[in-house]
Amino acid sequence: MAEKKLKVPEDFTWRNMEVGNIITEPGNASLRKTGDWRSMRPVLDKEKCIKCGLCWLYCPDGAVKLLDDGYYEPDLFYCKGCGICARACKKGAITMIEEGEK
Amino acid sequence: MSKRVGLEASYAVAEAVRMADVDLIAAYPITPQTHIPERLAEIVANGELDAAYIPVESEHSAMSACLGSAAVGARTFTTTAGQGLELMHEVVYVASSMRYPIVMAVCNRALSAPLSVWGDHSDVMAVRDVGWIQVFCENNQEAFDLMLWAFRVAEDPRVLFPVMVHLDGFTLSHVTEPLWLPEQEEVDKFLPAFKYQFALDPDKPMTHGAFGIPDIYSEAKKAQEVAFLNSKEIILQSWKEFADVFGRSYAPVESYKADGAKTLLLTMGSFSETAKIVIDEMQAKGESVGLVRLRLWRPFPYEELRQAVKSAETLVVFDRAVSSGMGGPVCSEVKAALFSEAVKPKVAGIVGGLGGRDMSVKDFERVINRGKEIAKSGSGEIIETVGIRG
Ligand code: SF4
Ligand code: SF4
Numbered sequence: 001m002a003e004k005k006l007k008v009p010e011d012f013t014w015r016n017m018e019v020g021n022i023i024t025e026p027g028n029a030s031l032r033k034t035g036d037w038r039s040m041r042p043v044l045d046k047e048k049c050i051k052c053g054l055c056w057l058y059c060p061d062g063a064v065k066l067l068d069d070g071y072y073e074p075d076l077f078y079c080k081g082c083g084i085c086a087r088a089c090k091k092g093a094i095t096m097i098e099e100g101e102k
Numbered sequence: 103m104s105k106r107v108g109l110e111a112s113y114a115v116a117e118a119v120r121m122a123d124v125d126l127i128a129a130y131p132i133t134p135q136t137h138i139p140e141r142l143a144e145i146v147a148n149g150e151l152d153a154a155y156i157p158v159e160s161e162h163s164a165m166s167a168c169l170g171s172a173a174v175g176a177r178t179f180t181t182t183a184g185q186g187l188e189l190m191h192e193v194v195y196v197a198s199s200m201r202y203p204i205v206m207a208v209c210n211r212a213l214s215a216p217l218s219v220w221g222d223h224s225d226v227m228a229v230r231d232v233g234w235i236q237v238f239c240e241n242n243q244e245a246f247d248l249m250l251w252a253f254r255v256a257e258d259p260r261v262l263f264p265v266m267v268h269l270d271g272f273t274l275s276h277v278t279e280p281l282w283l284p285e286q287e288e289v290d291k292f293l294p295a296f297k298y299q300f301a302l303d304p305d306k307p308m309t310h311g312a313f314g315i316p317d318i319y320s321e322a323k324k325a326q327e328v329a330f331l332n333s334k335e336i337i338l339q340s341w342k343e344f345a346d347v348f349g350r351s352y353a354p355v356e357s358y359k360a361d362g363a364k365t366l367l368l369t370m371g372s373f374s375e376t377a378k379i380v381i382d383e384m385q386a387k388g389e390s391v392g393l394v395r396l397r398l399w400r401p402f403p404y405e406e407l408r409q410a411v412k413s414a415e416t417l418v419v420f421d422r423a424v425s426s427g428m429g430g431p432v433c434s435e436v437k438a439a440l441f442s443e444a445v446k447p448k449v450a451g452i453v454g455g456l457g458g459r460d461m462s463v464k465d466f467e468r469v470i471n472r473g474k475e476i477a478k479s480g481s482g483e484i485i486e487t488v489g490i491r492g
Contacts, residue, residue, distance in 0.1 A: 007317060013321065014320075014322070014324040017321055018300075019262055019299075020200040021312065021318075021322050021325075022308055022309065022310055023312050024308045026308060029312075
């Protein structure tokens with residue numbers, strides 16, 4: 001997969017637009033950072049987490065990723081901060097905090 | 103061998119769509135366009151055309167269905183009029199921006215209120231900016247010819263833009279006239295099968311209709327505009343090829359007895375046929391008048407228009423719509439096209455023929471004479487109406 005880019009590169013001009021703005025390379029939506037207009041951020045407390053995967057199931061953006069150690073963690077590159085995972089978690093393992101807070 | 107037949111213009115349109123062997127028709131009936139979808143429904147039901155016919159619940163749905171159809175590379179047709187064109191307005195933009203070569207016949211109708219089913223160009227003027235190629239027909243032969251041609255130019259891989267073919271409601275849509283119908287082999291020669299490079303295909307996944315972030319939207323619009331302007335060359339080329347096959351030629355701006363005329367009248371659509379008669383009559387009386395008709399409305403034929411009117415003293419532009427607070431929309435565009443010319447006629451705009459109001463030969467004579475007066479007085483900004491009581 002191509003490197004995640006935050007901006008359209010300067011050398012991509014109007015001449016590079018495909019007819020009708022069609023995207024011929026499938027799956028490149030994953031390159032787009034959708035996490036940069038978030039105002040709240042989910043924070044996972046692994047002490048409380050029982051690895052049930054409900055947050056992963058409920059996230060409307062598929063932003064929760066499964067880690068190698070079996071925990072589920074919001075990926076802040078994509079997470080929009082909606083708070084659904086925090087609501088869905090039965091163990092209170094996810095807390096929403098204001099962006100900018102530590 | 104072509105054959106000479108008598109057909110209502112709406113049926114001529116349906117016949118062109120049949121001969122073009124379209125794959126999908128999605129349309130909602132609305133006066134004065136009704137005879138076109140009715141006739142096509144009959145043609146499909148009779149097995150005379152192997153096409154999907156979707157009797158949609160609204161014009162918004164009609165155009166939406168057409169998007170899906172074109173996206174898979176199907177030859178696609180729809181038709182509407184007046185309020186129907188307004189209802190599908192949102193989706194009309196999507197068709198051109200996504201470069202889907204949908205063809206649409208529009209039987210021009212006045213917009214409400216007051217509610218009117220009769221003809222004028224207010225519906226056309228509301229879709230000036232949508233990015234479709236747009237042409238006007240004057241008679242049944244042209245309705246047939248331009249409908250057939252529309253598929254050819256829309257689907258050209260160098261074009262890929264939707265095309266609107268305008269025919270005046272009732273004064274053209276419901277008129278029966280003789281016309282030449284070509285043989286199917288001639289049509290097939292002119293109109294090859296539609297091959298769409300980006301047709302949706304599960305084996306070759308791609309995204310149609312992604313959103314455009316601020317980083318990309320301007321580039322998308324620039325690319326679209328450049329391609330749209332470039333389509334003009336293909337429009338001209340395809341009209342040449344049309345003439346080669348069928349022997350009838352079309353041009354972006356067409357003149358009638360205009361050589362050396364001091365005063366020119368400019369019209370669009372079926373009223374041009376009446377205007378021709380007034381030119382004949384006034385010339386017979388020794389007056390120096392001629393007629394210029396805009397055939398290609400979008401992309402606007404700047405160069406051809408300038409050439410056609412440059413040696414006249416006065417140009418009287420006849421509009422069948424009002425741009426509220428602005429005057430006649432065609433007149434304002436014509437003025438804009440001539441603005442930077444060193445040598446140009448004085449332009450006077452007159453509005454008439456609204457909501458089905460007929461324009462007689464006498465009325466057009468009044469338009470020309472009044473236009474001359476306006477131009478002479480130098481008050482070229484005045485917008486006047488013709489044929490209104492009081
Ligand atoms: S806050 Fe919303 S977007 Fe972010 S991980 Fe949780 S559910 Fe997904
Ligand atoms: S829903 Fe809560 S407990 Fe379950 S995996 Fe997600 S964070 Fe852990």
